[in-house]
Amino acid sequence: MSAAPEQIVVAHPSTHVVGVRFQKLGKLYHFDYSDFPQVHNGDYVIVETVRGQQIGQIMGFIEREDNKRSYKPILRPATPRDLLIKQQLQSKEVSALIDCRELASQIGGFEEVKFVAAEYSFDGTNVGILYSSEAPFSGGRLRSELQKRLRSNIEFRQIGPRDVARILGGQGACGGPRCCSTFLTEFSPISIKMAKAQGVPLTPTEITGMCGRLRCCLIYEYEQYVEARKQLPKKNKLVGTP
Template identity: 40%
Template structure:
């Protein structure tokens, strides 16, 4: 077993494992950790615990120290350098006529490394850009291409619901989202209504998908002949969450009947028909 501590660098950021290095750590402690990019500021997600060494993909890097007031002040000061790095890089992108959009720059806490994030429709040969921006900033530079979802997470904003984007506030990982989830929830398949600011399907389509799927499995199929307390009819729809079934009665009237009061009309249904979907 190996001692580990879970740490993330920013709100809703991915969680990484580090060696607690003997420090007594608690949730929300701010620490300085060693990473492949140099020293970084991070926040403890949970107190140290143990995991099987075989479950680790690579050796753990250590927690260097609990963050000091100076570390916190330096992190705030670096924000100006981050913005300056983006401005410098934008000038070079225009000069080299590269088809890319600069999103953000992030200096490591020790200022020995800067990562510049960008988006582009296709792969970009940015080798010349790296050489020139490295000479200009006099620091080791890494350019990293990100997708639309990561761009939205990094830039931030608000969704159609009026709340801060889920990816910025609590989603640390992006789960796959499919059009099937929208269909299962009877949502309009208009891309403008089921897409987020990133242009991809809304992450929240995944939240209630399993609930709708389970609820719809209990509902009778459309077209099924049924018997209700108000007469015989044919199922034409329903409200899965409230377990209400919409029935077109033989009289021509429409009725909304609780699922528990519905039973199949054995005389009127097809031999292969069943009550549920």
């Protein structure tokens, strides 16, 4: 895929802002839609990011009363051809991940590294390789060989265990689909005191998720338990009843 001509996109103050998401459950990024007031929620648009041009979906409108903050503008609404390119890139991402794992196996030294996913920029000039590893690794040769094979710039991006679980999907301990791969868009800090407040046994199998970290669901009813305990009698306390 040939690279698009370089385009300088300047951010400017705006009160007309949309939230755009690039992945199914990814973070929202804000862009100015003043040049395209006809866009609707759910529409796909082309925007400029630090990793090149990307195609994303509008998830909501944010009307701001002040215009002190600056946002990059939407380049244009996505066309049917853009959506077809998006599908083609998704297929190429699978091939890129396979190539990365294959080259890593040939080069050696990546036994402790888990290559999880590949992400193409919309213009095809950049490929992000998402990996999980407890320790940093030297990927200079792997990057060089992969760039030759894919003919794109390669960027290795380390992700945490929760992000790995989100990408891989699967079932949670409750038997349902993992929260991180169905509706969670951001991870909240989870602490052991949340389990204690709810009377959850502190055995690892009861409080850790498939990612090996404390379960995200421990925060769902935590505040309700804390508030309820303020009104309830202490354990073993005598209480009068009608």
